[in-house]
Amino acid sequence: MIRTSRISRAVRRPAHLPGASRFRGVAPYGLPVGWGVLAVAWKFGCPLARQPEMPVRILTSAVFLAVGAGLLLVARRRLRRELAGVRAVAEATQQVLLRPPPARLDGLALAAGQLSASRGATVGGDLYEAVATPYGVRVVIGDVRGHGLAALGAVVAVLGSFREAAHDEAELGGVLRRLERALQRHLRERARDEHPAAGGGAPAHPVAEEFVTLLLLEVRPDGRLAVLNCGHPEPYRLGDRVERLAVGEPLPPLGVLPLPAALVPDTGARLLPGETLVLYTDGAEEARDRRGRFFALEAALARGGERAPAALVRQVHEALLRHTGGRLADDVALLALRNDRVRVPAQPAEPGLRRPRPAPSTHC
The missing domain is CATH 1.10.287 (Helix Hairpins)
Structure with missing residues (x-):
């Protein structure tokens, strides 16, 4: 029936x-x-x-x-x-490809957003993701050379690999090697498609010129940061003051040179409770106004004060659009995470029980 x-x-x-x-x-x-x-x-x-x-x-x-x-x-x-x-299809694609991070993740408050330089596009050549793993909260932010639809293939390759490797690899260096292999597979496929035998025209962004700058970050339970930097801008830490965080000697961008044999993350920095870490792509610092003046990202972050990550990202985006008049030359991605874990003060040791005094002897 x-x-x-x-x-x-x-x-x-x-x-x-x-x-x-x-x-x-x-x-x-x-x-x-x-x-x-x-x-x-x-x-x-x-x-x-x-x-x-x-x-x-x-x-x-x-x-x-x-x-x-x-x-x-x-x-x-x-x-x-x-x-x-x-537009509905594009928004659905963005939610799958470049989904917004959860508002809270293992004691961290997060927010992220992107401004695309391609008119009418909601995704471009920037990427970001944050996941909670048994090894800590792992975050990636990257920038594919170029912008717009031509860079989406590399974004898909790197993000898809990170979402699996972040949970599978115990060491942060192992995650980065997985990302490198995924990008290499993508570039090999692009090279086959661009070969003259394929019959296609000259690409706008040849595969020989494609690479990805990338920052791979791990926030451990005690707030210690482990960082691997592949030619990406260093993040800012917002606490009592705004400071650029030194994360060691940078590695070459993915796709330019092979990674070295030993990948040792920099673990010299810490994110204390109440402090905020801001990761971004170079489009934020290279944005110019009509007079050619660069956008003052550090000053914009300082004006953010102690705002929540979502309000901070929104404020910086609005300042960027005002500075450039809405005409961006490159994609801009911004990710802010604040350590909301409670620091438990040291408790005083419990005083020992006093022993009773022995009774006075009655023997002569």
Whole structure:
């Protein structure tokens, strides 16, 4: 019975019939086109329409103008529906590809956001992700050379590898090697597609010029930071003051040179409770206004004060757009995390029980 009802519903739906979707696409144009046909027939078939009097000319022009306006309105409405569908798909893609981090993660408050330099795009060449693992909260932020849709392949490769390796690899160096191998596979596939035998034209961003700057970070339970930096800008730490955090000697960007044999993270820094760490891509510091002045990121972070990570990211983005007039030359990604773990003060040792004094002896 259920199967029969499903079949009957499928038969009744015209969308399942061949050409039904094509009919729905041209149906809104039926009324304006019909009026247009009647207007043309009236113009050439009616003797009254061919009279040279001014009222007749005005009436004829009004009829044709109404028909043209109707066609334009129908086309505009259809384009708006298609644009809304494309935007919905783009937003869904962003949620899967560059999903926002959770507001809280293992005692850390997080927020992130991206501004794309490509007009109408919601994702670009920047990437970020944060996951809680048995080894601590692991965070990655990166910047693919170029921006927009051409860089999405590398973003997919690096993010997909990080989301698995962050849980599988006990050492942070092992995570970075997994990211390097994933990017190398992507570049090999790009090289095959760009080969002249593939028949494609010259790419806008050749695979030989593609690389990724990347910062890989681990926040351990005691607040100690382990950092591997592949040519990426150093983060800022916001506490009593705003300071750029030194994270050791940088490694080459992924895709430029092979990683060295030994990958030893820098563990000299710590994120104390109440302090905020801000990771960003170089588009934030290289943004210029009409006079060519660079955006003062450190000053913008200082004005943020002790705001929550979400408010801090929003404030910096607004300041960036004001500084550039809304015209970004490169994608900008920003990720802020605050240590909300409670520092438990040392408890005094429990005083020992006093021993009872021995009773005085009664023996002589």
